[in-house]
Amino acid sequence: MKQAKVKFILASLVIMLLSSFVLAQTKLDFWSWRVEDIDEYNQIIQRFEAENPGIDVEFQAFEASTYNTVLTSALTAGEGPDIIHVRAYGNFETIAEPGFLLPLNDKVPALEAFPKLAVQGQTLRSDGQVYAVPFASQTLLVYYNQSIFDELGLTPPETWNEFLAAAQAIKDAGLIPIANGTATAWMDEVLVGALAPSFYGADFYNEVITGETDFTDQRFVGALKKLLELRPYLAPDFEGVDYATAQNLFLNELAGIFIGGSWEIANFRDQNPDLNFDIMAPPAAEAGSPRLVSWFLDGGYAVNADTENQDVAVKFANFLASQEFGQQLTDTLANISPVPGVEPNDPLLKKVADFNKNATPYIMLVGFRYEEPTGSVLLQERLPGMFAGNISPEQVAKETTEGIAGYYEPFQ
Amino acid sequence: MGIQRQTTNKESSRFTLPYRSRRILWLATLLVPPLLFFLTFVVYPMVTALIYSLYEWEGIGRVGFAGLENFRKLLFDQPFQGWTLNAFWHNVIVFVTLMIVQNGVALLLALLLGNDPWGTRFYQVVFFLPVTLALVLVGFQWRLFLNPLIGIVNRFFDVVGLEALSQPWLGQASTALFALIIVNAWRWVGFPTIVFLAAIRSIPYEYFEAARLDGANEWHVARHVTWPLIAPAVTIIVILTFIGSFNWFDLPYVMAGVDGPPGRATDVLGLYFYRTAFGEVSGGIQDFGRGSALAVLMFLFILLVSTFWTRILRSREVELS
Structure with missing residues (x-):
């Protein structure tokens, strides 16, 4: 009798131990810089967890400007998360090149159907492997205040001259035409x-990448010169107007136009739900010529090469590459997902998707952000001076080209 | 004392260690925690930075030994050399201007308060108040104050009829660094004031009295009695201002940004280091090697110059005996 009791207790202990293994939650840490999207990510993750019992994904977001520092410190100390929200292009390579990420080519089959330009942003140039599932693309465009335009009887301008005329009309009405500053x-x-x-033009990107031309090309210099025509219409004392001030000018309906990225859509709606705004593609150089937008991949989801839960992490990465997830991301976060088959339902996002049909890569980020001094650093360093009238567009173009030529063979 | 110690020794020798060993053990217990703290948080990062600076980095991965290549790049290769010199020069400007504006004003205030005018305590508190405020708060507030559209600084100039002074202070290359330095001086002026004031107050009153009896005027008293006798305080303030100026990071980071806008007009070594080591999110690529090399150069420069300077200043101090 006694022996049977002991056996029974032992047996139950073994069963309990086994079941605890079976029911054990595999925890995945998921880090991101999207502090503003925590709730939406948690909702999407909850649905994944409901379909995949036993997997517990913990989403943690860090402030965007410090995310890089936090992530790289953790990775170098061997303590990074399982799933890593990485940025694209050069910034992505700083993490992928030293081997912190798991190649996903064979592990996430859906990647094959992704648009080439999107996958390129998460491909390491040295080995051609894809290390992250592209998450969203951004487009640079023009925002305008519909109410102000209606009140002044303005229609969205199609050409550069119409654009300047609209800006003049807004200025004449006593408002700030373009909210942007250069600080x-x-x-x-x-x-x-x-x-x-x-x-x-559309061909310039490829020509500059191959070294057929460089930034001293008259097409680029000419474009910079055109930008100087904006000066009378930017925010007053625009040299001192920073990003946050510019956003506020547009949000508070003090300015009629804001030039920025598609990431503002959700933000503007959130900050001022009453703001009646719309978007348009940047104006054409002249009537009949194409209205090109700059396009770039914002980042992707990568798997830590050292994760102890590789199988589960890869499973989650496959979910992040699924149409189901892409659609949720587009609908809840107002981001354009590059997952094939995802159709935005939002009217503004539909417009963005439409503009993207006439897109060219955001030139410095996509092409020249892999080595220091990056094209972005060189250009950003000089643009405030150019707008202030201290240096000429020719000088900006020349110095930018020279800076890149230091390491970029096609320019040498 | 001696008898007591003997008794303790006698009693304790049976059970415990001799007095000398116990004393060593006791000292060790007191010294080890701070020493460990110092080793972990000061020596270890310094040594790692030095090691990092000797390697080539690809992104955040260390690839191969590079010798002094990172240092060579920073000092002799364009555009890095240009950035290094530009940032260094700005640190020099910051130091010199702070010495004149911040410490000069502080000395003046201390001399005025040293005569104990009516309301001394009140002014002391007023001058010191900004020092107690969080720097991030000060930076953020002043950034708003200096905003060309909504800031009170330009509003003020407009109201008093000085429209010409209504400028985008932080947005112009010619004024941005100066604006940051003035805010820094506003924040810190109370600290040197208090230090100088304490030094002035420690001077025996007879010295002033003797000088005045000999017919010295206020300027003579300040120049020949007060000034030499507060020299130790001046040394401390000069060295602290020097170290602070060359480590300057937080205020320009909060008020201007990590890229030293506009067009590197507010770039200083601290920002340049941060940008190099951790990358500009919106433009640059991080490089731990070059970043560490910069940190090593900054450390060596500050160490050498401040040691050298302390010696010179100390040798000129007049000891108050």
Whole structure:
């Protein structure tokens, strides 16, 4: 009797132990810089967890400007998360090149159907392997205040001259035409990225990448010169107007136009739900010529090469590459997902997707952000001076080219 | 004392260690924690930075021994050399201007308060108040104050009829660094004031009295009695201002940004280091090697110059005996 009791207890202990193994939650740490998207990510993750019992994904977001520092410190100390939200292009390579990420080519079959340009942003140039599932693309475009335009009887301008005329009309009405200033350097590059392509044309990117031409090309210099025509219409004392001030000018309906990225859509709606705004593709150089937008991949989801839960992490990466996830991301976060088959339902996102049909890569980020001094650094350093009238567009172009030529063979 | 110690020794020798060993053990217990702290948080990062600076880095991965290549790049290769010199020059400007504006004003205030005018305590508190505020808060507030559209600084100039002074202070290459230095001086002026004031107050009153009896005026008293006798305080303030100026990071980071806008007009070594080691999110690529090399150069420069300077200044101090 006693023996049977002991056996019974032992047996139950063994069963309990086994079941605890079976029911054990595999925890995946997922790090990102998207602090503003925590709730939406958690909702999407909850649905994944419901379909995949036993997997517990913990989403943690860090402030964007410190994310790089936090992530790289953790990775070098061998303590990074299982799933890593990485940026694209050069910034992505700083993590992928030293081997911190798991190659995903064979592990995430869906990647094959992704648009080439999107996958390129998460491909390590030295080995051609894809290390992250592309998550969203961004487009540089023009925002305008619909109410102000209606009130002044303005229609969205199609050409550069119409654009300047509209700006003049807003100015005459006592409002600030264009909210942008030049105090935040990366926003200056955005200004160039949004408005210059329609002037330098669709072929310029490939020609400059192959070294057929460089930035001293008249097409690029000419585009920079055109940008100087904006000066009377930018925010007053624009040299001192930073990104946040520019956003506020547009949000508070003090300015009629804001030039920026598609990431503002969700932000503007959130900050001022009453703001009646719309978007348009940057104006064409002249009537009949194409209205090009700058396009870039914002980042991707990578798997830590040292994760102890590789299988589960890869499973989650496959979910992140699925149409189901892409659609949720597009619908809840107002981001354009590059997952094939995803169709935006939002009217503004539909427009963005439409603009993307006439897109050229955001030139410095996609092409020249792999080595120091990056094209972005060189350009951003000089643009405030150019807008202030201290250096000429020719000088900006020449110095930028020389800076890149230091390491970029096609320019030498 | 001696008898007591003997008794303790006698009693304890049976059970415990002799007095000398116990004393050593006791000292060790007190010294080890701070020593460990110092080794972990000061020596270890310094040694790692030195090692990192000797390697070539690909992104955040260390690839191969590079010798002094990172240092060579920073000092002799364009555009790095240009950035290094530009940032260094700005640190020099910061130091010199702070010495004149911040410490000069502080000395003046201390001399005025040293005479114990009416309301001394009140002014002391007023001058010191900004020092107690969080620097991030000060930077953020002043950034708003200096905003060309909504800031109170330009509003003020407009109201008093000085429209010409209504400028985008932080957005112009010619004024941005100067604006940051003034804010820094506003924040810190209370500290040297208090140090100088304490030094002035420690001077025996008879010295002033003797000088005045000999017919010295206020300027003579300040120049020939007060100044030499507060020399030790001046040494401390000069050295602290020097170290602070060359490590300057937080205020320009909060008020201007990591890229030293506009167009590197506010770039200083601290920002340049941060940008190099951790990358500009919106433009640059990080390089631990070059970043560490820069940190090593900054450390050596500050160490050597401040040691040298302390010696010179100390030798000129007049000891108050």
